[in-house]
Amino acid sequence: MAPAPPKRPTGTATPRRSTATGARVPPRRNTAAPPPDVEPVEPPPSTDQTVMGMDAPEEPLPTEPPRADATVVFDTNASGRKAPGGPAGTLVVLKGPKQGAEFTLGPGETSIGRNGDNTIVVPDISVSRKHVVLVKQGQGWVLQDQGSGNGTQVNGAKVDEHELQNGDVFVIGDTEMQFVLQGGAPPRRSTGQVPARRASRPGAPAAGARPSPGRPVPDSATGQVALPPEMLASLEKKKKLRVIIAAATGVTLVLVGAAFIVHTSRQAKIQADLKAQQQLDNDRAVAAAAAVAEGKQLVLAGKFAEALPKFKDAKEKNSDDPEVDLYIARCTREISSEQALKDAAAALGKWQLAAALEAAKKVPVDSLLTDKAEDMKKQVLAAVPTRVALARGMIAGKDYTGAASILEDAAKVAPDDKTVADAQDELAKAQNQPVPVHATHAVVHAVDHTGQIVQAFKDGDLKRAKELAAQFGESNDDAKRLGQEIAQFETAYKDIDSDSSAFRTAHDLDQRIARGHSFFSQKINSHLEAVSLKQCVTAKTAGKLGEAYRACQTAHEVNPNNADANGVLHELSAKAKETYLEAYQQMGSDPEAARREFMQVVATTPATDDYHQKAKQRLGELNQ
Numbered sequence: 001m002a003p004a005p006p007k008r009p010t011g012t013a014t015p016r017r018s019t020a021t022g023a024r025v026p027p028r029r030n031t032a033a034p035p036p037d038v039e040p041v042e043p044p045p046s047t048d049q050t051v052m053g054m055d056a057p058e059e060p061l062p063t064e065p066p067r068a069d070a071t072v073v074f075d076t077n078a079s080g081r082k083a084p085g086g087p088a089g090t091l092v093v094l095k096g097p098k099q100g101a102e103f104t105l106g107p108g109e110t111s112i113g114r115n116g117d118n119t120i121v122v123p124d125i126s127v128s129r130k131h132v133v134l135v136k137q138g139q140g141w142v143l144q145d146q147g148s149g150n151g152t153q154v155n156g157a158k159v160d161e162h163e164l165q166n167g168d169v170f171v172i173g174d175t176e177m178q179f180v181l182q183g184g185a186p187p188r189r190s191t192g193q194v195p196a197r198r199a200s201r202p203g204a205p206a207a208g209a210r211p212s213p214g215r216p217v218p219d220s221a222t223g224q225v226a227l228p229p230e231m232l233a234s235l236e237k238k239k240k241l242r243v244i245i246a247a248a249t250g251v252t253l254v255l256v257g258a259a260f261i262v263h264t265s266r267q268a269k270i271q272a273d274l275k276a277q278q279q280l281d282n283d284r285a286v287a288a289a290a291a292v293a294e295g296k297q298l299v300l301a302g303k304f305a306e307a308l309p310k311f312k313d314a315k316e317k318n319s320d321d322p323e324v325d326l327y328i329a330r331c332t333r334e335i336s337s338e339q340a341l342k343d344a345a346a347a348l349g350k351w352q353l354a355a356a357l358e359a360a361k362k363v364p365v366d367s368l369l370t371d372k373a374e375d376m377k378k379q380v381l382a383a384v385p386t387r388v389a390l391a392r393g394m395i396a397g398k399d400y401t402g403a404a405s406i407l408e409d410a411a412k413v414a415p416d417d418k419t420v421a422d423a424q425d426e427l428a429k430a431q432n433q434p435v436p437v438h439a440t441h442a443v444v445h446a447v448d449h450t451g452q453i454v455q456a457f458k459d460g461d462l463k464r465a466k467e468l469a470a471q472f473g474e475s476n477d478d479a480k481r482l483g484q485e486i487a488q489f490e491t492a493y494k495d496i497d498s499d500s501s502a503f504r505t506a507h508d509l510d511q512r513i514a515r516g517h518s519f520f521s522q523k524i525n526s527h528l529e530a531v532s533l534k535q536c537v538t539a540k541t542a543g544k545l546g547e548a549y550r551a552c553q554t555a556h557e558v559n560p561n562n563a564d565a566n567g568v569l570h571e572l573s574a575k576a577k578e579t580y581l582e583a584y585q586q587m588g589s590d591p592e593a594a595r596r597e598f599m600q601v602v603a604t605t606p607a608t609d610d611y612h613q614k615a616k617q618r619l620g621e622l623n624q
Helices: 228-300 304-316 324-349 353-361 370-382 386-394 401-415 419-432 449-460 463-472 477-494 502-514 521-541 545-557 564-588 591-603 609-624
Strands: 089-095 102-104 110-114 132-137 140-145 151-153 157-159 162-164 167-174 175-181
Touching: 089 228, 110 419, 140 151, 140 175, 162 609, 167 304, 228 304, 228 324, 228 545, 228 591, 304 324, 324 353, 324 370, 353 401, 370 386, 386 401, 386 419, 401 419, 449 463, 449 477, 449 502, 477 502, 521 564, 545 564, 545 591, 564 591, 564 609, 591 609
Parallel strands: none
Antiparallel strands: 089 102, 089 175, 110 132, 132 140, 140 162, 151 157, 151 167, 167 175
């Protein structure tokens, strides 16, 4: 620290030279003495001094107006006075947003940072909100870092606390400041000129900062402060590091944003797919229920070929109706029986009596077409006399070959018919052949024991029915099949009170074996009526109208006088009418909603209902 200049005697002044002529001018005298407790104030150094150690000009230069953006910490008009407790300190901004500004330090604590509540506000993003504090201690100041993010460097070295010396340069963020004591190195101006320093004593050389490692020293020629190489390298390294961090942060944000967009898009697609799948499942369930209901109505009408595709379609749509498989099997069997009856009718139309009879026998005894098969057999037998009469006419006309063919066909159908035997005798005599002995050539047909098995079942004698089925099952396929069905029925019938689905199996087998009602039908039907009615009410409460209709319809079929089932069916019929009208209005604006409602109408009404038929027609129009 440079020594303070010697005090001049109070009231006197040394002779000074004129700056224009070099002649001495009389010294000016003070007209009033200063107060005894105040030292005389020397004017601050001027930038117009040319040589350090020379006298000041005759008139002081006007002071530079303060910068608009400078923060005044202490009374700038008192910058020339000594602060109590030691010389005054000044901060000169060498670099940064406040470059060129000067701040005079007050006697207390001076805070520097980005926030507006600091003593010196530096609008630099690289400066922390409260970066450093300069504390007056004794004759000097101590710099204290406040835990800043980028740290504080003094003369190129990072510090947490440092006792400032005259000429010290400290860096906070991108801002550099130089600490200057009164009488020490003057602050560097923004013009690049370095003001001349006042000599500490007459004839002494100018006081400047001593060169030391790591401390910036003003250049003697330019007056610029040259930072040491290690400090420049550190600043450049920090600058590059900040650029790298900023770039990495930007890339990270871009990647995170892109990942978020991809994730959001993927989640939206998953939700859309789930929603679409749920809608598809609902549509399939409604369509399956409608197909089952329509198939059952076709079965009741005896249209098995039309009903089978309905049940298969419902099965492909994962119908939850437990009777779908049974209906598929029944329709398949009945379609085969229908074909057998068609073949029988075709053969009878060609007067092929034996072929017609064989085709009619292919209809199972438990088929719903058994009655039609029996009628076909009667028609075949009724045609025998007509064929015999035709054969006798051919014998008279000596068409022996044709007569023989007709009589042979009739004998296969009615081997014990006397008219057939007499015609065969006539043919033999006409051909001069031996008369056949009919007793030895009579065809012995096996007795049909299935009727005995069915009757035992109808009487409720399961033991007798099983014994007969076992006895005749080895030689008769129908008897064997009846035995298997009776065994299945017995198992289901035992579980009818504990298994909610067993009664359905028992009901279907009872109908199939007995071909109507049996000893077991009353109990099965009573149970079926109660369970179906319960399912009807539960489904109706849950809004599953299709299931409610099917259950109530079953209860109604078992007991047409069931008031509860009939009441629900009446409500569903009224609801179907309202639903049809709503769907009809939505056909143009929302076809999908209309399609679902029309399907509901079909699923909750019988095939004979007018709105059932209208809804099917509208569905056909929408599908087109």
